[in-house]
Amino acid sequence: MSDISQLSVKALLSEGVDYSIPMYQRNFAWEEGEITQFIQDIMDYIPGEKNYYIGTLVVFKRHDSKRNVYETIDGQQRMTTLSLLASYLKNSKNLEDIDFTWYKELNIHFESRERSHKTFLTIFEGKDPLEILGENGVNTAILNGYRLIQKILPQKLMENHFSGHTFAKYLLEKVQIMRVKVPHDTDLNHYFEIMNSRGEQLEKHEVLKSRMLEVLNGIVDIEERELSQNCLHMVWEACANMENYVQMGFTSKQRNAIFGDKNWGRFDVADFDALREKLKVSEEDIARNNMLTLDEIIEQGNCVVIKDDKDDESPERFSTVINFPNFLLHVLRVISKEVNSLHDIPLDDKRLLTTFEEHLIKTNNAIQGVKKFTFSLLRCKYLLDQYVIKREFIKGADGWSLKRFKWNEGGEKSLSGRGNYVNTFGGDDENGEDNRRILMFLSAFHVSTPTMVYKHWLNAALYYLFYARDISAKIYLHHLESVAKAFVFDRYLAPNGGADYFEMIYKNNGVCMTERGQFSDDSLESKLSFDNIENNLIFNYLDYLLWLKNENKVSAP
Helix, strand or coil, rough: CCCEEEHHHHHHCCCCCCCEEEECCCCCCCHHHHHHHHHHHHCCCCCCCCCCCEEEEEEECCCCCCCEEEEEEEEEHHHHHHHHHHHHHHHHHHHHCCCCCCCCCCCCECCCCCHHHHHHHHHHHCCCHHHHCCCCCCCCCHHHHHHHHHHHHHHHHHHHHHCCHHHHHHHHHEEEEEEEEECCCCCHHHHHHHHHHCCCCCCCHHHHHHHHHHHHHHCHHHHHHHHHHHHHHHHHHHCCCCCCCCCHHHHHHHHHHHCCCCCCHHHHCCCCCHHHHHHHHHHHHHHHHCCHHHHHHHHHHCCCCCCCCCCCCCHHEEEECCCHHHHHHHHHHCCHHHHHCCCCCCCCCCCCCHHHHHHCCCCCCCHHHHHHHHHHHHHHHHHHHHHHCEEEECCCCCEEEEEEEEEEECCCCCCCCCCEECCCCCCCCCCCHHHHHHHHHHHHHHHHHCCHHHHHHHHHHHHHHCCCCCCHHHHHHHHHHHHHHHHHHHHCCCCCCCCCCHHHHCCCCCCCCHHHCCCHHHHHHHHHHHHHHHHHHHHHHHHHHHHHHHHCHHHHH
């Protein structure tokens, strides 16, 4: 029987237990959307003063340790975020009168990840990790999480009219987590196997992948079936790592075939069948290699390696504005008219499986639908990487970037097949005017709606990019400006709630349908007065227009 304890955040962080994050767990991956939603969810429960339960923390107590050490099996993202929040509150000069004497020691540890542990310990002690450890000694994901909390929490306190004291008291005393301690004689390998078979440990998108593979299992021809399933698998794995450019998920031979020989910046595939054939080459090499005897391998002097020259560059350099489950829904929405019929696909990943079952998996022509989706997933990821902003961490600093991935002209062999990054528009010119304008506009969109569910601007961008015959900087920027104008005038300022996002993006093609004459001066003044502005995009759109007007007079921010 599992041992279940209900713990407040204060009890969780102060009970003399070390929570070890083992190597098999992924790195801390929460970004602005997840952290914003996490903080807002907590604040939503403050007025009622009731306990807020944030889920479970599944642990395994290690009996070979002299200390009380719990191996964290599930829930480490929440645990890490709670520890970062508590560290921020402890270090905040505005909250010095709150008693944090109980929080004398950090109780989260990262097994065999020295950079992660030192970064967290330095943050806990209220010091600057970059000053203490240097840029090469810092885990940028953890540092970024802390910096996001420093930015988001004060904003949310102001928006929700709470004091830091109110939030800290509620967080530490009323926010509850259920710690599930598995029995000491548990075979962890067997435990993971059982949990996975029930779908409880698997991510929803992994379950979705298996459902799609089952659909392709209905292909009659054995060779076509195996190659199609392999194609889905390879595309899925390359796209699921959202932090990396999608080209990095393939070998250099595959990159040449899919993204242009010694180019890697084009998309040279017409449809799923062509993609399947291009990926077939590497599988034949692998199969041939698997049939060689040891003597033959030695005599040959080399062998094919599955990941022969994939980039192993740390994904910590870039961070995307969307996570993989939500991105899957964006792709399905963009191509809905091709796989079934045009539908207003919800962008809420809580409904990921049911949405895909309704609009793809359980449709009359599911096999062709899955093939179309696989091809479109790869193409949309390529477009996202090329034409949508990322957060870039480099040389101890971070900022927005709009860059594309390209083959390194210095020679493929000299860099083991690695490419490099240049501005999407304007090549190597870091001050490219068009690139900078698009970057500024996309960042204005993003900071207006950092949460994942409401990124309709991203859906509008992907929809345009996917069906555009040719993508030029000026036309792309014009479309983004048109979408922003439509959002502001057709929805946010319009009477009676205005148009919905699906109508504006898919039926009006991002064109603003409201004329200036439809607004009276009084109605505009009322909706644009400070207390009545209901959407941050109005502020940020105005900010962009002012920046555009003065960009030649002052340096860009």
